[in-house]
Amino acid sequence: MSKPISLAIIGATGGVGSAFLAALPSIVLPPSTPRPQLIFLSRSKKQLYNKDYSPVSPEDLASSSSPLLSLPDLAKYLSTSPNPTVLVDNTSDQSVAEAYPLFLKSNISIITPNKKAFSSPLPLWNAIFSAVTRTALVYHESSVGAGLPIISTLNDLVRTGDQVTRIEGVFSGTMSFLFNTFAPASESASSPGKWSEIVGKAKAAGYTEPDPRDDLNGMDVARKCVILARCAGLKVESTSSFPIQSLIPSALESASSADEFMQKLPNHDDEMESYKTEAKKQGKVVRYVGKVDVENNKVSVGLEMVDQGSPIAGLKGSDNLICFYTKRYGSNPLVVQGAGAGNEVTAMGVLADLVKVIERLG
Template identity: 55%
Template sequence: MTSCAVAIVGVGLVGKQVVHQLTSPALSPLFKIISLTNSRHTLHLNPAAPSLDGQTLLSLLPPSSGPLPSSSAHPAASYVAANPTELVKKLAADARHSKQHTILIDCTSDLSVTELYPTTIASGLSVVTPNKKGFSSSADLFKQIVEAQSAPNAGLVYLEATVGAGLPIISTLRDLLKTGDEVTKIEGVFSGTMSYIFNEFSKPASGGSAGPKFSEIVKIAKENGYTEPHPADDLSGSDVARKLTILSRLLSINPSSLAALPDLPEGYASLSTETLIPSALANIASGEEFVQKLPEHDAEFDKLRSEAEAEGKVLRYVGVIDRASGVVKCGLEKYPAAHPFASALSGSDNIVAFHTKRYSQRPLIVQGAGAGADVTAMGVVADAIKVAERQGVRVHL
């Protein structure tokens, strides 16, 4: 096999970057994009037609706000209304006919798309995705995804970009487990937003003034695009909880002599998660109003910082999977100034420490940018390359 066919669902910031990276000179001979889907429209491309550059491909997909085109300006293009279920059926049928392996890349954040993964995989298509929801929601869905990979001629699943964007976190965990290491603990700063907020919040005061206010940092983070439109979505800790759920489940499906981890039947919702949303602001629907009222609660966060400083420590919002005690949790923790979580972080970096039998004296640490469309797309495309290699496509260094 000389190349793989690719269908991309979700053509937002990350999806667009995936298109550009797959159509780069180095990768365009290895991947043939045959379909693009946004929330309303699907663009199908004739697999026999010459490959197009990324900008041309993206220009052929009409915006989701517009009507479905009745005709195409390009002879290789055709259009149908977006229907992921029908798309999977068509891709599977076409792949059986062409004998070319097909990869479905899901760049949405849609749970309903992830519910198609078991059928997609069992039909022989591979799935590559940064979408956390299929692996961090109900245990039943996760089980179906895992079991689908045992079907005859099943496709592959790669999800590197669900945790840490392009950082090699899941692949590192997989390599540790598959080579027989025993992972005893995983801990880290998994949220770029939380990383930025507490890196700024922990900066020492200058000239005898008080340290920066929590509310002001959140406001600046929102203005700079580090937070969701409603900062409570970040401060709830749910993003960290989803990532921990994924890592915990990947640990649990591998044999271990250590204590079992919690089952998490409802996924991230079953996990012990400390929210940083003041209770008085919990029901505010507007992100703007939330930011306006957050200063009323600065004293609560100042107190937490003062308590940490009195111990010579700083605050970090971390996720912890402790295999020895069978605990999975996320929340605020204090770290001494010399600890890597306190000293090595800047900006919105992620940092993850793997404690294992092999890395028992000093943990294996992965650190770097854990958010951003370009690095997330890199994680997705790197996974697509792994699928291609396992299907016999020659990918040279």
């Protein structure tokens, strides 16, 4: 029987972290494969671990008195575990992302939905993947599309010799919901409402970040496009290397709070209405689209007028949809569609990566 994986989790009590821990007992492993053992848990100001690497329980984290370890100290602690060790980073923390090379060089595998690790300036990407070995692995499926098989699909295309020519789609559940509501592909008897009203409804329903500007600036989509572009072989330096169309009116970029932004947003409804009207004149609908043009080494993020009958136009709710155009698939793209946001589906993607790592290290 192989050794059990020692599992360390950063961000154990956030939305994704809590969903991950709740679902962890349900993972299905190959016969005779031992289940992973939790040896380290952390949240913002609490850590739980034992010096002898014996298992810990999530219920004990809140009352833990374990001394806080810095990231270098944590790497040192985990590196001397008697079993193969996997670090699951369920945060979006930049400092944790920048420590990935250190963990990998300490023979610790990384699993994470943290987009910042893979969309930061190119040197960090290079440092991460140059540190990967047969026993120090990196999996980050959930950094794009939550639990959807987007990165694994792209990797399979590339590794089996297909030539990816273009990737495009709706990469944000928030943007999907906003535009599917604001400019539905099918006519509705009732008006969907003004842009500011729809943003307000999305915020109240939890579809946006507490400050909607964090969604409307387009940076989330841009990060995902950087990741996919790099997986496809493009050397994209950073998110500042290509155009990103922000949906924040320039006059509101300096709003002091989310409340002020929402109060003043109705004054700018006409601009978004004009996009929708122009698209309708052309028999199209407006959508917020990310594009990776692999053949021409170009990336772009912004509003697009798309044909009514296209897969992107037909999206419902907050679904993501990603189209892979390749030589092998010809004129019909390989399409991946489904829920691209949410704690449970993101945690599912992280868990699926964990199963892959256990199988590879077992």
